[in-house]
Amino acid sequence: MAVEGLRCKECGTDYPLDARYYCEECFGPLEVAYDHSGLDAEEARRKIQAGSSSIWRYADFLPFEGGPPATRTTLEPGLTPLVRADRLAEELGLGELWVKNDAANPTHSFKDRVVGVAVAKARELGFQTLACASTGNLANAVAAHAAAAGLDSYVFVPSDLEEQKLLATGVYGAKLVGIKGNYDDVNRLCTQLCEERPWAFANVNLRPYYSEGSKTVAYEICEQLGWTLPDRVVCPIASGSLFTRIGRGFSEWIDVGLVEGELPAFTGAQAEGCSPVAEAYGEGWEICKPQRPDTIAKSLAIGDPADGPYALELARRTGGEVESVTDDEIRDGIRLLAETTGIFTETAGGVTVATLAKLARAGRIDPGEQVVAVITGEGLKTLDAVREGFEMTVIEPTLEAFEAGTRDAAPTAA
Amino acid sequence: MAVTVKIPAQLRGVTDGEGEVEVEGGTVGEALDAVFDAHEDLRARITEDGTLRRFVNVYVSGEDIRFQDGLDTELSDGDEVTILPAVAGG
Numbered sequence: 001m002a003v004e005g006l007r008c009k010e011c012g013t014d015y016p017l018d019a020r021y022y023c024e025e026c027f028g029p030l031e032v033a034y035d036h037s038g039l040d041a042e043e044a045r046r047k048i049q050a051g052s053s054s055i056w057r058y059a060d061f062l063p064f065e066g067g068p069p070a071t072r073t074t075l076e077p078g079l080t081p082l083v084r085a086d087r088l089a090e091e092l093g094l095g096e097l098w099v100k101n102d103a104a105n106p107t108h109s110f111k112d113r114v115v116g117v118a119v120a121k122a123r124e125l126g127f128q129t130l131a132c133a134s135t136g137n138l139a140n141a142v143a144a145h146a147a148a149a150g151l152d153s154y155v156f157v158p159s160d161l162e163e164q165k166l167l168a169t170g171v172y173g174a175k176l177v178g179i180k181g182n183y184d185d186v187n188r189l190c191t192q193l194c195e196e197r198p199w200a201f202a203n204v205n206l207r208p209y210y211s212e213g214s215k216t217v218a219y220e221i222c223e224q225l226g227w228t229l230p231d232r233v234v235c236p237i238a239s240g241s242l243f244t245r246i247g248r249g250f251s252e253w254i255d256v257g258l259v260e261g262e263l264p265a266f267t268g269a270q271a272e273g274c275s276p277v278a279e280a281y282g283e284g285w286e287i288c289k290p291q292r293p294d295t296i297a298k299s300l301a302i303g304d305p306a307d308g309p310y311a312l313e314l315a316r317r318t319g320g321e322v323e324s325v326t327d328d329e330i331r332d333g334i335r336l337l338a339e340t341t342g343i344f345t346e347t348a349g350g351v352t353v354a355t356l357a358k359l360a361r362a363g364r365i366d367p368g369e370q371v372v373a374v375i376t377g378e379g380l381k382t383l384d385a386v387r388e389g390f391e392m393t394v395i396e397p398t399l400e401a402f403e404a405g406t407r408d409a410a411p412t413a414a
Numbered sequence: 415m416a417v418t419v420k421i422p423a424q425l426r427g428v429t430d431g432e433g434e435v436e437v438e439g440g441t442v443g444e445a446l447d448a449v450f451d452a453h454e455d456l457r458a459r460i461t462e463d464g465t466l467r468r469f470v471n472v473y474v475s476g477e478d479i480r481f482q483d484g485l486d487t488e489l490s491d492g493d494e495v496t497i498l499p500a501v502a503g504g
Contacts, residue, residue: 010469022499024424025459027469029501133503187503188473192496195423204502239504287468290480304478306501309468 003063006208007033019125019205030208032063041257054078055113055216062117063209071123073148077112078216080104082224088340092360096370101343107144108378109137114213115202119145121209122200129199133190135183135299136165137377142202143174156186164381182293184304214242218249221372222259229261231369234356236348236376237268237277238300240307247314266314268322269355271295275324277308296327296385297347325354331385344379415440415489419449420496428455443485445495471500
């Protein structure tokens with residue numbers, strides 16, 4: 001039996017596998033504890049390879065007993081492409097660069113992984129209503145997975161969110177609540193509401209399970225690299241949950257012998273307008289000072305990151321770092337990725353690429369390294385960020401007009 | 415100042431089931447001390463060496479005290495001081 005229970009990450013107090021997320025003794029975060037002793041790596045590998053083309057192929061490393069849970073929905077997240085990005089690498093003077101394209105998920109962001117796990121657990125625990133505090137992508141995923149599961153959903157977001165993210169939540173029939181405030185206000189309200197309503201808040205009372213879903217990014221990277229570890233991972237940081245759980249995923253597989261080697265260097269990417277983790281990294285602090293976000297990267301606009309201390313610790317322990325980039329650099333990052341890989345990412349992906357570019361151009365990434373950049377979401381969700389980056393030539397539908405209108409650009413057949 | 419301090423659900427076992435405690439205090443620190451005097455078991459769960467534990471957030475009427483003066487944040491009559499876990503979200 002692999003799953004043992006919930007355990008406080010700070011003081012080690014044990015709790016049963018129910019809907020709770022913080023330690024009564026010290027307020028520390030709870031996480032799922034496993035016992036993988038006795039696991040046969042070769043057998044585990046065969047089982048994974050024979051599993052479904054989704055996160056559920058890793059069910060033995062998720063908080064369920066007896067394989068993929070019957071309570072999972074029909075939306076099968078994960079097993080997204082790991083794409084070799086040679087043209088981007090060349091542009092940046094890097095060697096072997098890969099892009100993990102998590103826009104290729106059912107609702108077009110990595111949040112399907114975490115919600116896939118949270119919904120399955122919510123149904124297992126008997127909840128009828130799913131809820132979340134979101135900067136947009138989680139809202140989409142919770143609304144969609146609740147619809148697939150036949151659960152009610154309440155989705156709380158800052159009211160000034162991108163229209164695309166509001167539409168892609170409302171369409172699923174979720175009860176969408178816009179809060180006059182920033183994400184941290186939304187999060188506080190949901191923390192309070194969680195005590196008042198019998199709901200499964202994906203990222204509050206179910207957070208220990210929810211965050212386990214992010215480990216599957218690490219598992220897939222290993223598997224897609226032929227059961228090896230990359231040298232460096234570049235990943236955006238909002239709450240720090242994805243960043244730290246990718247680290248946990250690699251650690252678990254090193255511990256059980258599914259991969260050999262050291263943890264990759266963890267490079268965290270933030271927007272300058274919301275960079276509490278990058279600031280703490282630069283200042284040498286162990287905890288983050290909360291900020292009031294002001295950035296186009298709204299999906300990363302968390303001024304008070306719950307996993308901030310752990311993200312700092314992971315970056316420092318692995319020889320990585322945490323860096324931030326400006327809104328203009330973010331826009332450039334979106335275009336750079338699009339023009340060199342054909343992948344259109346949202347602002348959070350722009351943050352990742354811009355941070356990668358900034359470090360590469362400053363010579364802070366060795367060209368000999370094998371690097372994986374984690375692209376967490378889809379460009380069609382943040383259209384405003386690219387609205388003014390190009391021109392369209394409008395002409396009458398005649399050859400003459402085409403030749404006159406595009407004289408400078410278009411080569412002729414002659 | 416007479417203020418209300420709201421206790422998170424999982425800690426109400428320590429406050430005899432009470433979700434709110436009425437206390438006197440001119441600052442957040444004084445109000446919390448008054449709560450701890452009434453419910454001593456809360457002190458070590460919420461504070462460590464006289465400061466808030468790193469995964470505890472405190473709000474005065476919805477505003478995080480780290481954007482104010484921390485435990486020295488002054489209180490007005492009728493203010494609501496809310497203690498919440500900091501490990502939600504994201």
